[in-house]
Amino acid sequence: MENLTLLFKEKNLKLTPQRYAIYKYLKSTKSHPSAEMIYDNLKANYPTMSLATIYKTLKTLIELGVVIELNVGEDNFRYDANTSQHPHIICLSCGRVDDIENADFNFLDDEAKKYTDYKIDTHQLYFYGICPECQKKSE
């Protein structure tokens, strides 16, 4: 969090209240929100905040490597301030997106290297299923 100041300074970027709020919100939540969801959550405290600012800030944070973009198959992107390599699981019923925690899938890149001539950088792993809450509902 404190190193964010340094990171911004390095790149001659200004750490504005809006940018800080967006990053802080992303750090605080495990909900993997979309741009719109971030907007809805911040507009109480930042009534003049524009969606364009959200999008521009997210792009900046991604370039800085402190936020990643998730493609869960919806019509929009989701964002995550947890930049460690970790898989996600999406509920096919309610759309929530959760982390899969404590699992180590880092070996996947090496495993894949055995079967391709690509130079592999990274991967994204998405599981799809039904979350515990939705399982209860459908009983």
Added chain:
Amino acid sequence: MENLTLLFKEKNLKLTPQRYAIYKYLKSTKSHPSAEMIYDNLKANYPTMSLATIYKTLKTLIELGVVIELNVGEDNFRYDANTSQHPHIICLSCGRVDDIENADFNFLDDEAKKYTDYKIDTHQLYFYGICPECQKKSE
């Protein structure tokens, strides 16, 4: 291919030349084309084909379970008539999308079950890297 006729009949769907052409093209290629790419490939033989027809047909084929939609992180979707569970690899330089063949990643669903209370259905695994052609170019 022949069972497509049956499948359509079962659901009271009409197997039109357009639908057949779209499916056949997807079966014939390993390029994982987008809707637009399919459109460009078919319009020589089907000059009246509309992009809306492509989109509607793709949706139908997905519902039938004979085509899957890929989310590689671009601004559009890609489509694949290979519905077996297999990972993909995307070139960060030229954008091509390839299969990772002969690798068996089916154990992933079971592995993930150990770390979540979701009921897991399926997964999507995307690797990102540099394809052999692009590696040569940058030498």
Added chain:
DNA sequence: TATTTGTAGATAATAATTTTCTTTTAATAG
């Protein structure tokens, strides 16, 4: 405190996908 340069926010633009509506066509029965 003045100057510079990057950014916020409003708005318009873009582009993929979906919807709507009318005409056409595939399937089927007579």
Added chain:
DNA sequence: CTATTAAAAGAAAATTATTATCTACAAATA
């Protein structure tokens, strides 16, 4: 081989997430 009917094609408009543009503002620094 027609006639009938429900489904689909195609054209066009609508929708929606995201991006670009532009001007007023504010953070950094000298």
